[in-house]
Amino acid sequence: MAVLPVERKPLSFAERTYMPQIFSGLKTTFKRMIKPAETLEYPEQRPTIPNGYRGVPTLVKDPHGREKCVSCQLCEFVCPPKAIRITPGEIPLESPTGHVEKAPQAFDIDMLRCIYCGLCQEVCPEEAIFLQNQYSMSGYSRAEMVNHKDRLYELGGTLPDKHYKWDKKKSAEDAAAHGGGHH
């Protein structure tokens, strides 16, 4: 490409007095001054959260109130800052969800370590952990900043479930047990 020499004009007299630029600047700031403010007054006004926002990670239940986490610990192992700590536990066989076999005994997420990357949500085979809309976490001590299992369920609430994976499994097992040898 050809080199185009650009003429560098010396500053005009008006420019050297600074005044035209200062006056145009004053015009800009005055216009800005009489317009309404752009900011949100935070605690009273909250921003609208866009879809797909990654807030505080939470645990959710399915519409029947069953806790979805089966303590497979995939999220614990994928978590880059190692914020998640799960102690697996068993579900007694005689309980209605006994066929699920496992549930977390303890589930702690250290919010001082969490980097809100969302890998736990992505890796979860049970759709049990979601990064939801809450963006503000505060506490007076390090211990307070660790979300325990009950707090995680309280934050997460219940989300609609399209699959009912374990209900289907149970009805299939039941049908197999009753129908006997048809397949």
Add this chain to the structure above:
Amino acid sequence: MFDFFQYPFWLQGALKGLAVIAVIFPLAGACSMAERKISAWMQGRPGPNRATVPWIAWIPVLGPFLQRLGVFHLLADGAKFLFKEEPVPGHVNKLYYVLAPVIALIPALMTIVAVPFGAYLDGAGRVVPLILANVDIGILGVFAISSLGVYSLIIAGWASNSKYPFLGGIRASAQLISYELSMTLSVLPVFLWINVPGGQGTLSLAQCVAMQGGAWFGIWMPLSAFIFLVSLFAETNRQPFDMPESEADLVGGFHTEYGAFKWSMFFVAEYAHMLIGSGVFALLFLGGWNPLPWVSLADLVGWLQHLTGWAFVLHPLAVGLISIGIFLGKVLFLIFVFMWVRWTVPRFRYDQVMQLGWQKLLPLAIGNLILYALIIAWVQTRI
């Protein structure tokens, strides 16, 4: 009713002085609040709007309005500055460290003595200025006292015994002394015009206003007004001539080592300088208490009396209040211009400040003086 004029002379003087200080001190504080609000609006923010006083918050519309305006932050800030711990760094020169804010405040409040702030009509219909000391040195007194303010910055910079305040102090002395020259030269045409041949020589600001019943000096001496205004920005250490403070490169400049009440004294002094500087500008170039160009205070009061038919409009108290209102309005508008410029223009570099002062403004002021001296000599010999 006590007769004020029966009091001994010194008591009258002290009471009048206290009354003026009681107005200018809170006004200077209110300016700092206005500065925060105006900067906020210019940056698209609401600004301070949280503090409130319970009894006032209960008033339906006015309470929330005042709260949104941030009026009570002024009280909160003042109380904070009063009750805060005042640490004195170990490495400072204690005497001068404490002395500097005092020296800042005293000349700032003292200049008001020679500045008239209103007028009334006496029985014969003559305009009598309201002024603490109606002395003939007028503008000279204002310049002499207000330029003492630079000592506070130099002393603060030196007493703080660390490098940033020291640099701030040096810049302050260089800048203030450079711009004083063009400032003084720029007002000379006004006083050349006032001192009519054959009349009594005067430097009085009240006389200045009396001569502006017709065209304001700002209209036919725009260059003088411009040079004076630019020097005023420099003299009051306002942006774009914020050299002594320049928080970007000198932390806080001369007041880096100061805190709490001493720091707030520097700021009340700065705003008092601004108020008085704007007052002098209004008196010299914007007609003082004359409401509009070609409309003098006496005309206005005469019209009001003619229109309404109320005799009390001509009462000295009413005229005094009207004139103070007009004058204060102009001063507050100028204060707004100061803030408007501050939140628009970035700071000049130190060498640019010096170049502007010595190579641009000073020759301009001298040329302006010579030009107007010739014009005035030509005009006044022909009237």
